[in-house]
Amino acid sequence: MMNDMPQEAVQEQTRRIGDVVLDLQNISLSFGGVKALTNISFDVREHEIRSIIGPNGAGKSSMLNVINGVYHPQEGRILFRGEERRKMEPHVAAAQGIARTFQNIALFKGMSVLDNIMTGRNLKMKCGLLAHAMFWGPAQKEEIEHRKKVEEVIDFLEIQSIRKTPVGRLPYGLQKRVELGRALAAEPSLLLLDEPMAGMNVEEKQDMCRFILDVNDQFGTTIVLIEHDMGVVMDISDRVVVLDYGKKIGDGAPDEVKNNPEVIAAYLGTSH
Amino acid sequence: MLYREAGQFKASYIEDQQIFPIRQDKIGFIAILAFFSLVVPMIASEYWLQAILIPVLIFSLAAIGLNILTGYAGQLSLGSAAFMAVGAFGAYNFMLRIDGMPFIAALILGGLCAALVGIAFGLPSLRIKGFYLAVATLAAQFFIVWALVKFPWFSNNSTSGVISAQKVEILGFAFDTPVSKYLLTLAVVAVFALLAKNLVRTTTGRSWMAVRDMDVAAEVIGIRPMRAKLSAFAVSSFYCGVAGALYAYTYLGTVEPEGFSLDLSFRILFMIIIGGVASIMGSFLGAAFIVLLPIFLNVAMHALFAGTMPAGLASNLELIIFGGLIIFFLIVEPHGLARLWQIGKEKLRLWPFPH
């Protein structure tokens, strides 16, 4: 993978990394006695691609769920853009510009690709129920305006030909792409991606990598990425945090992490 | 060969987002509407208008209501009939207690009463799902009917809660013939069906469907499940309420709370299962089917047995056929008659070629 994407590697060095936007301090999360996360701290900087890696069950998805408010940690502080959040609901996180995709695709199966991506615009739509019922004037205008934005996303992800297909009928790789589209439609400042390349073949992975890097590059979106493909992670990440059994065992630039003895033990040792 | 969309290009998103993007569909729809509003009143007998067309229209509206809640927002309800009752009794009381109350306003106010009650009984949906919610709506079903019987104020102190609908008059024109009642019902149902279609194809509808398909994901992209679910309950109950008011004013004339029974709620549920879940069109097909089937059975039985019909045979057969069809449709075609209609159209689009 290293040699597959020379251009992206160059771009990576030219992007400017900003201040800390998301700061997680001493996060602990448990489900009825089972510890999912123990005392984890790390931060995410503006415009960077920050990866979370670790063996299965390390608590990576739980970490994302904590960031966008699906789970509420019992201990620790979360600072987003300098403000502390307490018990925030996911839709508030969404309103603050955090979007995400899921490990097991969480598309709305009964709706078309277009409608799925349109739901991503939901927060930016202001018209009320009555206006929708009339579909007159402002509501129609709003719908059309957002449709234009959604079409941009569709163009960006190269899925024009399937825009009216129900997502349930699409192959796995395309579904993952649509899910990314739905997240992008919200124009997030922080994008959480949970294994966006799981189960994909090499071409699909390359496409997905390209989209992720383009998003990061063109829109300056900060990205937190969970991924199992080490080649991809080491290639596109600015910094990597490593979890194992709910604990943080490594944090730093890809090269540092790669040579961290604890990380090597976790991946090659008894636990995997 | 008539049904082709070739050559119809959409140059703007407005054109692409019409209800009927294909020209032939639009023409067909206008033709059907014209037939039912112009031709039917001239040719239909009083029996057809009173016993078939008016109830089909009214139940279509109730089925649209339930479809919004169950089909689009994924919240099962077994209490549709009770919300119809709220609408009927609400409209009755507005007509009764406020002098010069315009009928259409009473209709809408009745619907709004139902919407408020619907929101109250929808509150549990914020914490519970699926068949747990069915119990909440069963509570609504039994409680509302009980309350309408037990508190005489609702029925202006009549025995066992029976009410007789006042005369319907709009701008001095009295709707007292079957034809005029039919046309009034048709107009109300057509307008509300159109509004419902608009709702389900815009942001409101998408947020309902999102909550239905995957509530966690919906919340993560910023849809508030509370608002989506409660708005579905409100709109759904409003539709049932308006249907209930029409049921009293243009169909039966005299109604009692016990008439809005659990059995009626089930029938409305059957309408959307057979007609098509999450389809406005399906609501009409389902309502027509469920209203017509017992009539058809009765006629068929009488023809077969000619007076010597075993008692209760028709009603048992009806139960068996309803139950059997529900299971059949759920297994074979979960999207109901509306889906069959769509498949037919797709075939027609390609006809005479197989692909």
Place this chain on the structure above:
Amino acid sequence: MQFFFEVLIGGLLSGVLYVLVALGFVLIYKASGVFNFAQGAMVFFAALTFVGFRELLPGLTGLDPEGALVFWMAFVLALGAMIVLGILTEKIVLRPLVNQPHITLFMATIGLTFLVEGIAQGIWGANVRGLSLGIADEPVEWIMDSANMLVSKFDLFAAALAGVLVASLALFFQYTKVGRALRAVADDHQAALSIGIPLQQIWAIVWAVAGFVALVAGLIWGARSGVQFALTFTALKALPVLILGGFTSVPGAIVGGLIIGASEKLAEVYIGPFVGGGIEGWFPYMLALAFLLVRPEGLFGERHIDRV
């Protein structure tokens, strides 16, 4: 105070009937994840079939209509019918719907309710039938003498029968091979399948057992208030019972049934007069609803953590 206890005990004993219906729900829910709305209709079907055979048999065989032989022959025939019904339901209705959303399965069982009611009445007619088990619905004398309370013999008998039924089911599931397999299935379909448990056979057995439970419930209930269509609606009260007790818990069904039985009677007696009476019809549902808001998983249910 005496009156209070009398109402309470009467309520608890009538709750036993709810327990019996709720048991059938729990069995099927545990094993196949289906919320069987038709359980009430099955109770009705069972009772009607029993009564039907009991009326039919003396004419065919010349036996004494009140005799034990006819009773047990009718019982066995009705049980056979219930088992056939259960297995057919599993094969025809539920198997094609495996992996469908819960709500679809639920609606299918509503369809099943109508189907079963229609078939039952189609075969045996729609008249209300009396059913006698030979135990009089009269107060037990020594309780009346010693505590001056009216407690029905029949209710005590029903409670004892329910107790025996629950105990034997518990033993069956705890100590037999089928029972073990069933608990495995209840825990995880996939895992059970992967260790070679014949899933569909187990489902068929569960539906048959549920049919048996429905028959017992139908007999007691039918003897209490006549075999009639209304049975299916009364059986709906098993729903609030399950919400209180939790859908997967047998002890929950028992406790929930007793609570619903007792509270609806107490509410009728103590609150009813202030609001015009007849609140038994909706009180259990409202109680369940209020309870749901506090503890959605029920008294004994398992708390469910959504994973994303």
